[in-house]
Amino acid sequence: MVKKPSALPRSFLSLRRLLRRSISGRHYRRTTSATGARVAAPAQDKLKDRTVLVDVEGWLLRSPLSAFPYFMLVAVEAGSFLRGLLLLLVYPVLCLLALIGLDLRLEAMVMVSLFGLREREVTRVSKAVLPKFFLEDVTMEGLEAFKKAGTVVAVTATFPRVMVEGFLKEYLGVHAVVGREVAVAAGRYVGFLEEEHAGMERVGAFLEETEATRSKGDGAVGLLGAVGPMHHVVSRYCKETYVLSEADKKTWQPLPRDKYPNKLVFHDGRLAFRPTFFAAIAMYTYVPLGIILAALRCLAFGVLPYRVSVPLAAATGMRSRLVVGPSPDASREKNEAGGRLYVCNHRTLLDPITVAAGLNKPVTAVTYSVSPVSELLAPIRTARLTRDRDQDRRRMEALLARGDLVVCPEGTTCREPYLLRFSPLFAELTGEVTPVALDTRVDMFYGTSTKPGAKWLDPFYFMMNSRPEYRVEFLERVATAPADGEEGGHGHSIQAANRVQRVLGEALGFELTGLTRKDKYMMLAGNEGVVSGGAKK
Numbered sequence: 240m241v242k243k244p245s246a247l248p249r250s251f252l253s254l255r256r257l258l259r260r261s262i263s264g265r266h267y268r269r270t271t272s273a274t275g276a277r278v279a280a281p282a283q284d285k286l287k288d289r290t291v292l293v294d295v296e297g298w299l300l301r302s303p304l305s306a307f308p309y310f311m312l313v314a315v316e317a318g319s320f321l322r323g324l325l326l327l328l329v330y331p332v333l334c335l336l337a338l339i340g341l342d343l344r345l346e347a348m349v350m351v352s353l354f355g356l357r358e359r360e361v362t363r364v365s366k367a368v369l370p371k372f373f374l375e376d377v378t379m380e381g382l383e384a385f386k387k388a389g390t391v392v393a394v395t396a397t398f399p400r401v402m403v404e405g406f407l408k409e410y411l412g413v414h415a416v417v418g419r420e421v422a423v424a425a426g427r428y429v430g431f432l433e434e435e436h437a438g439m440e441r442v443g444a445f446l447e448e449t450e451a452t453r454s455k456g457d458g459a460v461g462l463l464g465a466v467g468p469m470h471h472v473v474s475r476y477c478k479e480t481y482v483l484s485e486a487d488k489k490t491w492q493p494l495p496r497d498k499y500p501n502k503l504v505f506h507d508g509r510l511a512f513r514p515t516f517f518a519a520i521a522m523y524t525y526v527p528l529g530i531i532l533a534a535l536r537c538l539a540f541g542v543l544p545y546r547v548s549v550p551l552a553a554a555t556g557m558r559s560r561l562v563v564g565p566s567p568d569a570s571r572e573k574n575e576a577g578g579r580l581y582v583c584n585h586r587t588l589l590d591p592i593t594v595a596a597g598l599n600k601p602v603t604a605v606t607y608s609v610s611p612v613s614e615l616l617a618p619i620r621t622a623r624l625t626r627d628r629d630q631d632r633r634r635m636e637a638l639l640a641r642g643d644l645v646v647c648p649e650g651t652t653c654r655e656p657y658l659l660r661f662s663p664l665f666a667e668l669t670g671e672v673t674p675v676a677l678d679t680r681v682d683m684f685y686g687t688s689t690k691p692g693a694k695w696l697d698p699f700y701f702m703m704n705s706r707p708e709y710r711v712e713f714l715e716r717v718a719t720a721p722a723d724g725e726e727g728g729h730g731h732s733i734q735a736a737n738r739v740q741r742v743l744g745e746a747l748g749f750e751l752t753g754l755t756r757k758d759k760y761m762m763l764a765g766n767e768g769v770v771s772g773g774a775k776k
């Protein structure tokens with residue numbers, strides 16, 4: 240049927256539209272003009288100090304966006320690998336159902352991933368694990384559009400609020416997150432996701448409240464994707480709306496790492512890759528082989544001399560690169576304190592072992608919060624620190640008098656290219672130290688964790704990677720003793736520690752920070768990272 244042309248003249252229709260907009264105070268804009276020419280997202284200054292409502296999936300995150308990897312991450316990291324496997328098995332069935340018109344994917348993924356999990360643990364994963372992956376999905380133009388906004392309200396129609404809140408608030412500085420809720424009983428998720436309209440009603444109620452308390456009368460601005468359930472709510476509450484076409488969104492760029500509003504220094508979780516459906520299949524298929532490889536590699540490093548275990552591990556795919564500094568022989572000399580003191584940055588628990596392998600001689604490593612299982616299996620001598628300054632100092636002096644000692648003054652591992660603050664105690668033990676720059680690469684599993692119950696498996700997970708990589712570089716020695724006329728004491732040891740940190744940062748190309756073990760554990764685990772238990776001889 241051909242549509243009957245309107246009897247009203249064009250100019251009258253335009254006037255009517257204008258009047259209607261003026262009365263309701265709403266303006267719809269598309270980021271693509273009627274002529275098809277590209278129009279940029281609203282200028283930052285236009286949204287300055289205003290309340291902006293952002294559609295997370297439609298505007299902020301790149302398209303097409305697959306929710307599966309995020310649910311897989313929650314299933315594995317807050318649940319277990321078994322739960323992840325269940326999600327993987329259920330997913331093809333859900334896709335088939337969606338093809339015949341019964342799209343239960345979201346509800347079923349929520350149920351499988353969250354059912355029975357503690358609310359606290361899912362919130363932790365949302366802050367500690369998911370942000371790394373969400374940040375890779377953020378579009379630069381999408382984020383920059385609301386950089387100067389006064390209040391940013393992020394609205395999600397796909398993800399349950401709990402999954403995106405950590406990333407949006409901690410890393411993008413969003414003020415409020417509104418989205419669908421998952422039912423909780425006695426602190427655990429029951430798995431039922433509330434209806435879409437309930438989520439949108441919450442958005443409406445939130446905006447009504449926000450607008451009522453606003454002092455300025457310029458109204459909220461909506462930033463929306465081309466389609467989605469939010470259009471209706473936004474048209475009721477926002478005075479101005481920008482709708483992004485799919486074609487325009489495709490031209491938007493991913494947010495580069497150096498433009499993250501808050502640096503991603505710390506993150507947690509075992510999976511070092513984005514678990515898409517096919518990547519997850521590959522991982523589960525590989526795991527039996529990975530377990531065998533890890534057992535062989537651990538055994539080789541545990542019982543064989545380094546000159547045999549290193550090439551053997553290399554034959555299984557493990558890569559080690561040793562870069563010896565300008566005076567390799569000097570590192571073998573003893574100094575007046577007894578053995579040499581090797582100071583390295585901390586990537587995994589295996590750092591001191593790789594230093595020993597690089598030197599091809601036994602060393603002692605001082606540790607903190609290492610699981611008794613790791614201590615037992617370590618092929619080198621380990622000695623626990625207590626965090627009691629005097630006691631630790633005496634202990635380290637005694638160890639150094641007996642032979643070479645390895646310290647990681649950051650006190651905890653860091654996965655990203657940053658160096659944490661160096662605790663200065665090491666600088667008081669001897670007149671010079673040998674800095675050792677360490678870097679690692681993994682393809683499937685991270686060999687570090689913050690959950691106390693998971694730590695004993697850290698080295699094993701590292702060894703489970705198909706091609707785990709270590710780069711060890713012995714650097715030129717650095718003097719730590721006060722120069723003539725220079726005052727010693729705590730102030731001096733802080734300066735010396737900072738100097739060593741700087742030398743390592745330059746060698747690795749890592750950024751220096753003043754962050755500490757406490758900062759890391761507060762952020763990732765919600766505790767101070769203090770472990771109980773005395774020092775082991």
Ligand SMILES: O=P(O)(O)OC[C@H](O)CO
Pocket residue numbers: 587588605606607608609650651652653687688694
């Ligand atoms: O488990 P992390 O990352 O806190 O590191 C533990 C260190 O090896 C302490 O010596």
